[in-house]
Amino acid sequence: MTTQLYTPINLGALQLPNRIIMAPLTRMRAPNSIPTEIMATYYSQRASAGLIISEATPISPQGVGYPATPGIWNQAHIDAWQKTTTAVHEKKGRMVLQLWHVGRISHPDFHDGALPVAPSAIAAKGQAVTPTGMQSFVTPRALATDEIPGIVEDYRQAAKNALAAGFDGVEIHGANGYLLDQFLRDGTNQRTDIYGGSLENRARLLMEVTKAVIAVCGADRVGIRLSPSGTFNDIADSNPEAIFTYVLAELNHFNLAYLHIVDALEGDIRHGAKVITLSVLRKVYQGNLIVCGGYDQLRAEAVLAEGMADAVAFGQLYIANPDLVARFQQHAALNSADSATFYGGDERGYIDYPSL
Numbered sequence: 001m002t003t004q005l006y007t008p009i010n011l012g013a014l015q016l017p018n019r020i021i022m023a024p025l026t027r028m029r030a031p032n033s034i035p036t037e038i039m040a041t042y043y044s045q046r047a048s049a050g051l052i053i054s055e056a057t058p059i060s061p062q063g064v065g066y067p068a069t070p071g072i073w074n075q076a077h078i079d080a081w082q083k084t085t086t087a088v089h090e091k092k093g094r095m096v097l098q099l100w101h102v103g104r105i106s107h108p109d110f111h112d113g114a115l116p117v118a119p120s121a122i123a124a125k126g127q128a129v130t131p132t133g134m135q136s137f138v139t140p141r142a143l144a145t146d147e148i149p150g151i152v153e154d155y156r157q158a159a160k161n162a163l164a165a166g167f168d169g170v171e172i173h174g175a176n177g178y179l180l181d182q183f184l185r186d187g188t189n190q191r192t193d194i195y196g197g198s199l200e201n202r203a204r205l206l207m208e209v210t211k212a213v214i215a216v217c218g219a220d221r222v223g224i225r226l227s228p229s230g231t232f233n234d235i236a237d238s239n240p241e242a243i244f245t246y247v248l249a250e251l252n253h254f255n256l257a258y259l260h261i262v263d264a265l266e267g268d269i270r271h272g273a274k275v276i277t278l279s280v281l282r283k284v285y286q287g288n289l290i291v292c293g294g295y296d297q298l299r300a301e302a303v304l305a306e307g308m309a310d311a312v313a314f315g316q317l318y319i320a321n322p323d324l325v326a327r328f329q330q331h332a333a334l335n336s337a338d339s340a341t342f343y344g345g346d347e348r349g350y351i352d353y354p355s356l
């Protein structure tokens, strides 16, 4: 079998020696939002990946929705993240930071009792992960039109901070039912201002954020993650194909480093997702495409061979296999991931998965 996984590729300014990408993975091991030493160890163990995408990283206190997630809004974050980027670069790796605002997927306990913000005052079904355990989502506060430039500015500043921290670029988290996805979809966005209604209006915030981030990083160091078939975090749209083909056509104008698509997962299909196939998306989007979602080596090789993607990201496999690149190459056995240690905790289930 030809192994395109090991063919180098340039994603904009990012020069990847292989097409095996470490997917963004929230691990909740940064107390008080400060990245820790074990995070530097964890990421540098995985430096042979073609590209490491960091765990989702809130751009502002308002963007926080889970305990112990690392931030990128102040100097302490920049200084602490530098240990990770230095450790990854010392091992000849490349790493981008995933920029995150959770929107309504939060809880007043993260905001001194204030409500989380969202495009519209519509509560998500389900529960927030809070420092004191699971609690039902509350009805968020709809953002006023004149608050939105401030959020765009938070993204811009966070991107600037990411570069100062030594990251090679950023990925805008537009997936999985968080703030930017909430604006895209009519299930969560029922605004009547210039950020709601038409496809153009619902995509406006994502486009403004993209332009602001490009202004500091250059388009060739910016990626965007979207989940057109996703249902996670109670996200829904009456016609996802319409909004996502619109968004992809618009993103063509930016010449981004890459677009990162989360494929429909089993859970999405169970939740009645309107699945948009990769071939539909690939026809619309002309730039580099990373795909993610349930891939193993065989499926990854197949999706590259079919020309449906340019690189493949692995989530759970990267949690358990720091040397995934070597293991695939040698067709070696893989460690399996222990879901009990995915979120929070210490070194265990984090930096103790063995390499070959």
Ligand SMILES: Cc1cc2nc3c(=O)[nH]c(=O)nc-3n(C[C@H](O)[C@H](O)[C@H](O)COP(=O)(O)O)c2cc1C
Pocket (backbone or CB within 6 Å): 023, 024, 025, 026, 027, 054, 055, 056, 098, 173, 175, 176, 225, 262, 292, 293, 294, 295, 313, 314, 315, 316, 317, 342, 343
């Ligand atoms: C523990 C865990 C944490 C995750 N955190 C993030 C995240 O921070 N940002 C994100 O975009 N996706 C996140 N995801 C989704 C993964 O990036 C990926 O899309 C998903 O796991 C499917 O890929 P896989 O089948 O290769 O694991 C997370 C998934 C897991 C299992």
